[in-house]
Amino acid sequence: MSAKSSQVDPISLKRGPQNSPRIDVLLATYNGETFLAEQLDSLFVQTWTNFRVLVNDDGSIDDTLNILDRYATEYPGKLLWERNPKRMGPCNNFAALMRRSTADYIAFCDQDDVWRSDKLARCMERLMQVEMQCGSDTPILIYTDMKIASSDGTILSQSHWRRAGVRPEKASFRNLLAQNLVTGCTMIANRALIDLAIPVPVDDVMMHDYWSALIAAAFGVLQPLRDQTVTYRQHRHNVVGAGGGLSWIQRLRRLRSDPELEMWLTAAALQAEAFLKIFGTRLDEADRRALVSMTTLPKESWQRRNINLLRHGIRRTGKLNHLQFLLRL
Known part of the structure; x- marks a missing residue:
């Protein structure tokens, strides 16, 4: 059957x-x-x-x-x-x-x-x-x-x-x-x-x-x-809070200094390495290359990060959402 x-x-x-x-x-x-x-x-x-x-x-x-x-x-x-x-x-x-x-x-x-x-x-x-x-x-x-x-x-x-x-x-x-x-x-x-x-x-x-x-x-x-x-x-004891809802002032401050994003990039790179190690041979070539690029993202310059994201099609959904992400990098 x-x-x-x-x-x-x-x-x-x-x-x-x-x-x-x-x-x-x-x-x-x-x-x-x-x-x-x-x-x-x-x-x-x-x-x-x-x-x-x-x-x-x-x-x-x-x-x-x-x-x-x-x-x-x-x-x-x-x-x-x-x-x-x-x-x-x-x-x-x-x-x-x-x-x-x-x-x-x-x-x-x-x-x-x-x-x-x-x-x-x-x-x-x-x-x-x-x-x-x-x-x-x-x-x-x-x-x-x-x-x-x-x-x-x-x-x-x-x-x-x-x-x-x-x-x-x-x-x-x-x-x-x-x-x-x-x-x-x-x-x-x-x-x-x-x-x-x-x-x-x-x-x-x-x-x-x-x-x-x-x-x-x-x-x-x-x-x-x-x-x-x-x-x-949403309360003060949440392990992971729901994103969004930031004021424009908070978003502008992020452009100057964003340690939260740097921590996210480091964690995302570690996760990408784990996924690559376990599943790398099963991925299609485009996805595998994108995953490899994520593993090096925290060590790269702002310009290099944006080039690699664009090259491998790594983007957040929603135009404004993705633009804010790129500016924070």
């Missing part, structure tokens, strides 16, 4: 949860007592009911473990949590969850957001449509837009993509070398992508979602869903 013919018809999923594949929702926690219950509440009202929540706690000393215990009792078999023997950090923690998962599909979950009740259903419907077309052995990643909220839940932006000035539909592997467009809490991926992504070289990658997105763009399907399925909570 071919890969395509073995897929579940997305329309048949509406007949009941018994027909739907299982999703592992991967949740990394650390001192998340303030917002964790609200996030979990939004998971357990999902219209897609065939899922379980795998949790790795990274050494919380607040009430996080009691909250996890309470929900594990209320939803037996639906929430399974473990505590890491030592502190791992968010990227390593999510990478461990990817190794722990046995489901055919995974969705990353942060501890402080709110999911729309049809998030899993909307993303899975699109993913399975792509699998019907391309086969389940194709690495597939579906990701969505999100709303941005303050710590008290006040909506600051109805669209992260619009706020950041990005155009996800234009994204390619070389676009992603210049900017990650995939926010982990909005994405869902199939087993073909997971198997290719693990083990994640956590010492060299910027984040687990960025690594997964690069793999999907290089070897499979990376597809945006223009819908806000998550309310992303």
